[in-house]
Amino acid sequence: MPPAGRGGRRPATLRLVTRTGLTDTIAAIATAPGSAGVGIVRVSGEGAHAIADALFRGRRRPSRTPGGRFLFGHLLAADGEVLDEGLCLIFRAPRSYTGEDVVEFQSHGSPAVLGRVLGRVLELGARLARPGEFTLRAYLAGRLDLSQAEAVLGLVEAHTDAARRQASLGLSGALGARVARIGANLTRTLAAIQAMLDYPDEGVPEEDRDAPLTAAEADLSALVASARAGQVATRGARLALIGRPNAGKSSLLNALLGYERSIVTPIPGTTRDYLEAGVELAGVPVTLVDTAGIRDTRDEVEAAGVRQAVALAGAADLVLALEDGSLPREVLPTELPGGARVIRVRTKADLSAAWTDPAALDVSAVTGEGLPDLRDAISAALLGDTARGEAWLTTERQADAARRALGHVQAARTLPDDLAGWELEEALRALSDLTGRDVQEDVVDAVFRNFCVGK
Ligand SMILES: Nc1nc2c(c(=O)[nH]1)N(C=O)[C@@H](CNc1ccc(C(=O)N[C@@H](CCC(=O)O)C(=O)O)cc1)CN2
Ligand SMILES: Nc1nc2c(ncn2[C@@H]2O[C@H](COP(=O)(O)OP(=O)(O)OP(=O)(O)O)[C@@H](O)[C@H]2O)c(=O)[nH]1
Numbered sequence: 126m127p128p129a130g131r132g133g134r135r136p137a138t139l140r141l142v143t144r145t146g147l148t149d150t151i152a153a154i155a156t157a158p159g160s161a162g163v164g165i166v167r168v169s170g171e172g173a174h175a176i177a178d179a180l181f182r183g184r185r186r187p188s189r190t191p192g193g194r195f196l197f198g199h200l201l202a203a204d205g206e207v208l209d210e211g212l213c214l215i216f217r218a219p220r221s222y223t224g225e226d227v228v229e230f231q232s233h234g235s236p237a238v239l240g241r242v243l244g245r246v247l248e249l250g251a252r253l254a255r256p257g258e259f260t261l262r263a264y265l266a267g268r269l270d271l272s273q274a275e276a277v278l279g280l281v282e283a284h285t286d287a288a289r290r291q292a293s294l295g296l297s298g299a300l301g302a303r304v305a306r307i308g309a310n311l312t313r314t315l316a317a318i319q320a321m322l323d324y325p326d327e328g329v330p331e332e333d334r335d336a337p338l339t340a341a342e343a344d345l346s347a348l349v350a351s352a353r354a355g356q357v358a359t360r361g362a363r364l365a366l367i368g369r370p371n372a373g374k375s376s377l378l379n380a381l382l383g384y385e386r387s388i389v390t391p392i393p394g395t396t397r398d399y400l401e402a403g404v405e406l407a408g409v410p411v412t413l414v415d416t417a418g419i420r421d422t423r424d425e426v427e428a429a430g431v432r433q434a435v436a437l438a439g440a441a442d443l444v445l446a447l448e449d450g451s452l453p454r455e456v457l458p459t460e461l462p463g464g465a466r467v468i469r470v471r472t473k474a475d476l477s478a479a480w481t482d483p484a485a486l487d488v489s490a491v492t493g494e495g496l497p498d499l500r501d502a503i504s505a506a507l508l509g510d511t512a513r514g515e516a517w518l519t520t521e522r523q524a525d526a527a528r529r530a531l532g533h534v535q536a537a538r539t540l541p542d543d544l545a546g547w548e549l550e551e552a553l554r555a556l557s558d559l560t561g562r563d564v565q566e567d568v569v570d571a572v573f574r575n576f577c578v579g580k
């Protein structure tokens with residue numbers, strides 16, 4: 126494919142500015158719906174300070190107050206009625222989250238107060254912000270790159286510490302720095318190749334050409350590998366328990382949860398419909414899926430459950446394949462998904478063993494024996510040996526860009542210099558897509574569509 130010249134793309138920035146009318150003033154409730162100690166209405170744009178002058182009465186006028194200060198005072202309705210006592214925070218362009226003039230009204234956090242304050246702000250000329258529009262403005266002002274904007278969303282949505290840590294690393298620019306290091310090595314290689322093409326007689330030392338390329342490829346492979354852990358940390362993972370009837374699936378699900386969620390009986394075929402329950406394992410939100418025991422059956426209801434179990438195993442991020450350790454071993458009448466996605470478990474380890482298998486973990490749902498090892502194995506399977514301190518790829522968009530870059534780097538290694546140079550340029554373009562300083566408008570739209578209003 127011919128290289129898509131950079132000049133061919135209009136910067137997303139310009140088109141978005143014209144389309145969204147960036148000079149208008151936007152407003153939204155920034156805090157979660159419901160009652161809370163404090164709630165925030167946030168306003169950004171040219172009219173923000175004038176709106177504050179009309180709505181807020183304090184010791185001095187907001188528009189006369191330097192940025193970075195707050196005022197204590199009262200929030201007023203159009204007729205002068207005091208809506209609430211509160212604070213007004215003043216930011217002045219470009220020193221604000223969005224880079225524009227910003228004010229925040231911090232009131233008591235009830236829907237009634239916040240609704241009236243927002244209503245008054247809209248009356249005074251602001252319009253309701255679209256989802257993610259505050260952060261979009263920060264992105265368009267060049268205060269955040271796209272991977273940092275995704276990290277902002279990650280911080281808003283983080284339910285576990287693993288998710289928070291990755292989002293925080295992303296926002297701090299750690300991911301951008303990791304990508305920049307790779308880019309620097311590719312640029313060095315490109316320069317060496319160019320020198321060789323220009324001055325074929327003066328050999329270019331190996332360390333200038335192959336060493337940075339090798340380093341870039343290794344870093345990029347590790348980065349691509351981190352995507353699984355990163356997405357598991359942010360999105361969570363689905364873990365299906367499968368096995369023959371009575372293998373102990375529902376008992377193990379309950380043991381992992383720490384409460385009796387699923388019905389357990391000595392009767393094979395107890396679980397017919399599947400059942401889901403959420404739990405945090407290894408700092409990751411995990412949805413455990415209990416399934417019907419897999420066997421050949423003429424019972425139509427049970428057979429439907431069996432088909433469902435096989436499908437659920439196929440769709441899961443990880444499968445626990447359970448076999449009763451107290452009975453002679455019987456193979457499961459279905460194929461298991463590929464190697465790394467299965468953990469084999471020998472259940473009922475508290476009973477005398479009818480068989481053993483070094484490839485299976487011995488676990489007892491009754492005594493708890495083997496549960497810590499099982500949790501470790503689940504954590505290792507989901508997060509791999511991805512370095513904990515590093516910034517990971519947390520979205521499919523980032524992973525796609527990194528995979529494209531890696532593909533070009535690998536192609537470059539097998540090609541003669543002139544063609545290798547083109548592949549490396551493509552790899553650099555894919556890396557810049559990853560951080561998203563100059564990407565297509567639809568990509569930007571897709572990222573911000575996932576945000577909530579007020580962020
Ligand atoms: N009340 C409140 N809390 C919040 C936010 C907010 O907007 N309002 N945030 C947002 O969602 C996050 C904090 N992020 C922010 C990032 C930059 C700036 C800002 O004004 N930066 C200016 C000034 C810096 C300074 O004075 O040192 C700048 O960078 O120029 C504000 C908040 C989390 N907590
Ligand atoms: N001793 C012992 N018994 C267990 C253990 N786990 C499960 N059992 C018993 O095995 C029987 C079946 O357990 P379940 O958890 O219902 O098995 P299941 O795989 O969900 O079975 P189906 O839903 O029928 O497919 C019950 O009588 C459990 O008490 C264990 O670790 N040790």
Ligand SMILES: [Mg+2]
Pocket residue numbers: 374375376387388389395396415416
């Ligand atoms: Mg069951």
